[in-house]
Amino acid sequence: MLVNGPTLLVLAALVLCYLVTGLARRLNVRCLSESIPPEFEGVFDPGQYRRSQEYLRAGARLEQLRESFDTLLACGFVLAGGIGWADALARGLAGSLGLGELGTGLIFLGGLGLAQAVLSLPFDIYSTFRLEARFGFNRTTPGLFIADRLKGLALGAVLGGALCSGVIWAYMRMGSVAWLVAWGVVAGFSALMLWLGPAWLLPLFNRFTPLEPGELREAIEAYAAGHSIGLDGIFVMDGSRRSAKANAFVTGLGRRKRISLYDTLLDRLSNEQVVAVLAHEVGHSVRRHILKGFAVAMLKTGLLLAVLQAMLASAPLQQAFGAAQPSVHVGLTVFALAYQPLALLLAASANALSRRFEFEADAFAADTPERAGALSGALKALSVANLANLTPHPLTVWLHYSHPPVLERVRRLEGASRPR
Numbered sequence: 272m273l274v275n276g277p278t279l280l281v282l283a284a285l286v287l288c289y290l291v292t293g294l295a296r297r298l299n300v301r302c303l304s305e306s307i308p309p310e311f312e313g314v315f316d317p318g319q320y321r322r323s324q325e326y327l328r329a330g331a332r333l334e335q336l337r338e339s340f341d342t343l344l345a346c347g348f349v350l351a352g353g354i355g356w357a358d359a360l361a362r363g364l365a366g367s368l369g370l371g372e373l374g375t376g377l378i379f380l381g382g383l384g385l386a387q388a389v390l391s392l393p394f395d396i397y398s399t400f401r402l403e404a405r406f407g408f409n410r411t412t413p414g415l416f417i418a419d420r421l422k423g424l425a426l427g428a429v430l431g432g433a434l435c436s437g438v439i440w441a442y443m444r445m446g447s448v449a450w451l452v453a454w455g456v457v458a459g460f461s462a463l464m465l466w467l468g469p470a471w472l473l474p475l476f477n478r479f480t481p482l483e484p485g486e487l488r489e490a491i492e493a494y495a496a497g498h499s500i501g502l503d504g505i506f507v508m509d510g511s512r513r514s515a516k517a518n519a520f521v522t523g524l525g526r527r528k529r530i531s532l533y534d535t536l537l538d539r540l541s542n543e544q545v546v547a548v549l550a551h552e553v554g555h556s557v558r559r560h561i562l563k564g565f566a567v568a569m570l571k572t573g574l575l576l577a578v579l580q581a582m583l584a585s586a587p588l589q590q591a592f593g594a595a596q597p598s599v600h601v602g603l604t605v606f607a608l609a610y611q612p613l614a615l616l617l618a619a620s621a622n623a624l625s626r627r628f629e630f631e632a633d634a635f636a637a638d639t640p641e642r643a644g645a646l647s648g649a650l651k652a653l654s655v656a657n658l659a660n661l662t663p664h665p666l667t668v669w670l671h672y673s674h675p676p677v678l679e680r681v682r683r684l685e686g687a688s689r690p691r
């Protein structure tokens with residue numbers, strides 16, 4: 272057993288996060304109310320409304336179980352000296368392969384990543400084939416599930432391996448400016464993903480077909496022309512391969528903007544409502560939300576990499592976790608565990624920014640009372656389709672919601688759709 276100041280500190284960090292997210296979940300379930308909010312009367316029928324609440328409860332139970340398991344496992348791993356043990360194992364393996372410090376780091380981090388993927392597999396399987404299936408969402412076949420996992424692992428190995436190599440190399444070779452070099456590596460990598468990801472990575476998982484000519488396409492093009500917006504492409508994504516849930520998104524940096532509409536969205540919304548959803552997505556690019564979000568994320572990354580540099584300089588700290596000699600990969604792992612409470616706070620602040628962007632995109636879309644009404648109608652239809660929770664607890668919203676609660680969005684839009 273490794274019981275000392277640093278390991279207890281990491282344990283306290285993990286337990287604190289567990290308690291806070293568990294409390295949020297409990298309050299969220301308790302916040303469910305029997306009565307349908309007036310804005311949603313006639314949208315949700317009482318049976319569907321009860322079903323949406325049952326869906327939330329079932330999801331909360333599974334999340335609680337998953338987090339209990341993860342927290343116990345992480346605490347046990349740290350206390351039992353798992354980090355030092357994995358480090359020795361990686362060193363032995365790298366030695367027999369003739370690899371150096373960088374290779375050791377990649378084996379260590381890759382091994383932990385693989386173990387995590389395997390251990391979360393039962394929860395993923397239960398979530399997809401039991402929970403989502405029970406509520407009529409799941410469309411994923413076992414074959415597709417396995418293919419998705421394998422593709423995800425291969426991508427993680429290639430992309431994660433490249434990123435980790437860059438960061439480990441920077442901290443090994445660049446001395447006092449290592450965090451700056453690592454920052455450049457991470458920022459360059461993230462920009463590349465933002466730029467090329469949509470065109471390269473998403474087609475590995477889904478098929479994108481250009482929206483076919485017809486009334487909807489004409490309506491969308493008329494909207495774009497009326498707002499002097501140049502579209503790179505409007506695509507329909509076969510989201511129905513995996514789930515009946517509906518969505519839409521815009522991706523890309525600079526001029527390369529792809530608008531993707533789930534096929535499940537087109538099934539459920541009128542043409543006016545699809546145009547309104549698209550107008551919301553266009554609002555994100557016109558207001559430069561992707562770029563702003565990226566800039567904020569990179570500022571945080573720089574800060575974290577500077578703190579990591581200070582931590583890596585302390586050899587006794589790493590020995591406290593059972594590592595025979597200090598290394599970048601062990602420092603990185605200890606840091607990733609210890610900074611969880613800060614990560615929760617940083618994610619909450621990123622979510623707060625994202626919620627502001629969502630209101631801005633809604634306001635952009637609601638340029639006429641008719642369009643405001645269409646967007647509000649679309650949000651309501653999607654809430655029913657996705658069995659959304661209409662009454663989340665503020666703590667859950669603050670911690671986890673990247674979008675404002677749908678009721679708040681609908682209220683604002685209905686204010687804007689009333690004749691002025």
Ligand SMILES: [Zn+2]
Pocket residue numbers: 551552555629632
């Ligand atoms: Zn949005």
